[in-house]
Amino acid sequence: MTWSFDAFAGLAARAATAAGFPDDRAQTFGRAAAVHMARGGDSGAIAEALRDPADSPILRLPLLMHDLMRAAQISGPSVALSVLPADRALAPDYAELLPVTLRDVTIRSGTEKGPAQLRATVTEDVAEEPDAKGIDVPDDLVETLSRLAEREQDAPAAP
Numbered sequence: 001m002t003w004s005f006d007a008f009a010g011l012a013a014r015a016a017t018a019a020g021f022p023d024d025r026a027q028t029f030g031r032a033a034a035v036h037m038a039r040g041g042d043s044g045a046i047a048e049a050l051r052d053p054a055d056s057p058i059l060r061l062p063l064l065m066h067d068l069m070r071a072a073q074i075s076g077p078s079v080a081l082s083v084l085p086a087d088r089a090l091a092p093d094y095a096e097l098l099p100v101t102l103r104d105v106t107i108r109s110g111t112e113k114g115p116a117q118l119r120a121t122v123t124e125d126v127a128e129e130p131d132a133k134g135i136d137v138p139d140d141l142v143e144t145l146s147r148l149a150e151r152e153q154d155a156p157a158a159p
Contacts, residue, residue, distance in 0.1 A: 001142055002134040009034040012046065015148035020053035028097065029058045034135060036093040043141040045089035050148065057087040061094040064118065068095060072122035079122060082115040083107065091118045100124070 003011075013030025017023055033046045049057045064081060071079045083091050092105045095118065103121045 003137050005034045008135050011145050015145040018148045018151045019050045021058050025058050032093040035096050038135045043138050047144050057090045077122045080117045080119045083118045
């Protein structure tokens, strides 16, 4: 199924909110999920991120974004930051949401000598908005996100 960037980001954000994530994290996740799918990413990474609101890339990766910007200010444009194995799939997509342009974004696999790393070069260029063309999303992912989002709508209103 083909979705617009904003429509898919909204669905993913609603699903994250219904799964128990804070609203600001859910909104960021929605945009990162849309970037991920627009780049042809694995839909399983999106579903997996929603499984545990106490231990998820949805909670950690916004902090990585902050750390990436701070590291670039301190050490210069080439940055390498450690990434947990569970965060590897979505880390580049979160990095794409930063208000700067990144070049050479890669994930280097962890080894016994060290953890996985996100490597990037931060430029002074103004970041472009993600491409708004259609995003192909597998039906099973749409079903999963829709089921979660419906739980939010069905929840009783707070008194």
